[in-house]
Amino acid sequence: MTQLALRSIRKSFGAVDVIRGVDLDVAKGEFVVFVGPSGCGKSTMLRMIAGLEDVTSGTIGIAGRDVTTTAPAKREIAMVFQSYALFPHMTVGENIGFGLKLAGRPKEEIARLVMGVAQTLQIEPLLDRTPRELSGGQRQRVAIGRAIIRQPKIFLFDEPLSNLDAALRVQMRLEIARLHARLGATMIYVTHDQTEAMTLADRIVVFNKGRIEQVGAPMELYERPANMFVAGFIGAPAMNFLPAELRAGVQGHRLIIGPTELETSQTLTGEGAVIAGIRPEHITMTQISDAHLVARVELVERLGSQTYAYVEVSKPNLTLTLAVPGATKVHPGDHIGLRLSADNMHIFASDGARI
Numbered sequence: 001m002t003q004l005a006l007r008s009i010r011k012s013f014g015a016v017d018v019i020r021g022v023d024l025d026v027a028k029g030e031f032v033v034f035v036g037p038s039g040c041g042k043s044t045m046l047r048m049i050a051g052l053e054d055v056t057s058g059t060i061g062i063a064g065r066d067v068t069t070t071a072p073a074k075r076e077i078a079m080v081f082q083s084y085a086l087f088p089h090m091t092v093g094e095n096i097g098f099g100l101k102l103a104g105r106p107k108e109e110i111a112r113l114v115m116g117v118a119q120t121l122q123i124e125p126l127l128d129r130t131p132r133e134l135s136g137g138q139r140q141r142v143a144i145g146r147a148i149i150r151q152p153k154i155f156l157f158d159e160p161l162s163n164l165d166a167a168l169r170v171q172m173r174l175e176i177a178r179l180h181a182r183l184g185a186t187m188i189y190v191t192h193d194q195t196e197a198m199t200l201a202d203r204i205v206v207f208n209k210g211r212i213e214q215v216g217a218p219m220e221l222y223e224r225p226a227n228m229f230v231a232g233f234i235g236a237p238a239m240n241f242l243p244a245e246l247r248a249g250v251q252g253h254r255l256i257i258g259p260t261e262l263e264t265s266q267t268l269t270g271e272g273a274v275i276a277g278i279r280p281e282h283i284t285m286t287q288i289s290d291a292h293l294v295a296r297v298e299l300v301e302r303l304g305s306q307t308y309a310y311v312e313v314s315k316p317n318l319t320l321t322l323a324v325p326g327a328t329k330v331h332p333g334d335h336i337g338l339r340l341s342a343d344n345m346h347i348f349a350s351d352g353a354r355i
């Protein structure tokens with residue numbers, strides 16, 4: 001069942017077109033993550049779904065009802081922001097129950113529901129504290145509690161974890177995943193964090209300049225990006241792009257990259273100048289004698305389980321990123337050979353579309 005239906009949504013602020021025709025269906029219970037560069041319109045899109053911002057044109061449906069002009073309070077959605085915006089003078093319990101109190105619900109019912117939410121989020125011992133007596137992660141849990149208690153049709157999260165330190169982000173990410181599994185709620189989540197997007201999403205929506213570039217399951221976007229934008233955006237470190245020439249061979253196609261010629265078993269069409277995309281983890285280091293390309297190592301970053309090497313190739317002239325096992329012996333200044341796996345390459349036309 002469709003829980004959210006966006007139809008031809010456009011939004012302009014004066015002469016600036018911020019959202020330029022967005023169509024999207026989100027199923028009931030689905031976890032959808034919005035990603036895209038800063039300023040591409042993710043927050044504006046969420047705010048329009050919430051009703052905090054009018055649409056310039058298009059329609060928004062929630063659970064089968066057209067809510068395009070419905071007031072925010074009547075849309076049955078709850079939004080959690082990056083800044084928790086808790087009431088500082090109220091206790092945790094009062095913060096969580098505030099919406100129900102405004103709605104005039106009986107005291108005993110509010111107390112019971114607040115306790116239920118506190119148990120779900122494991123913050124019962126904190127109910128009598130004020131927000132200033134909480135850590136960042138605990139505050140964010142209270143903000144989520146305030147959203148859950150209203151049993152909304154859709155949860156909207158706008159970078160809810162970006163104020164937290166790295167360890168806490170991982171912990172809260174797991175808690176949000178558990179919460180989603182337990183509540184079976186429909187969630188739309190904006191993040192800049194690749195790992196959050198890949199791990200939390202049923203589907204990722206990649207935005208660029210107010211439009212959707214691609215929608216798909218995380219591994220679909222990783223394995224079959226529809227264009228160079230998505231290819232470069234999903235995956236960290238980012239995909240490498242090499243100028244190449246595509247030639248039809250007797251069986252399958254050949255790719256000419258600088259001095260090297262590779263055969264590929266991929267089903268491709270056409271010939272001529274293309275761009276070959278290859279992820280850092282699909283380039284391997286080898287002896288110079290059996291290399292496809294020769295490179296000089298410029299920088300090495302050791303992350304523990306993985307090592308990233310930034311290398312300079314002279315033919316063709318470009319810089320590539322390699323991701324190799326953590327203990328690999330590689331040092332700045334080394335001359336190394338590279339092998340490229342043609343079957344792991346993504347071939348794009350000059351306009352950026354996948355071939």
Ligand SMILES: Nc1ncnc2c1ncn2[C@@H]1O[C@H](COP(=O)(O)OP(=O)(O)OP(=O)(O)O)[C@@H](O)[C@H]1O
Nearest residue numbers: 013016018036037038039040041042043044045192
């Ligand atoms: N009230 C406003 N008036 C004018 N322009 C606005 C307004 N709100 C947002 N914009 C512009 O709309 C564009 C999209 O902004 P939005 O906040 O939706 O981006 P975003 O994708 O959430 O970016 P970020 O990742 O940095 O949060 C930006 O260029 C922004 O400057």
Ligand SMILES: [Mg+2]
Nearest residue numbers: 042043044158
């Ligand atoms: Mg934003």
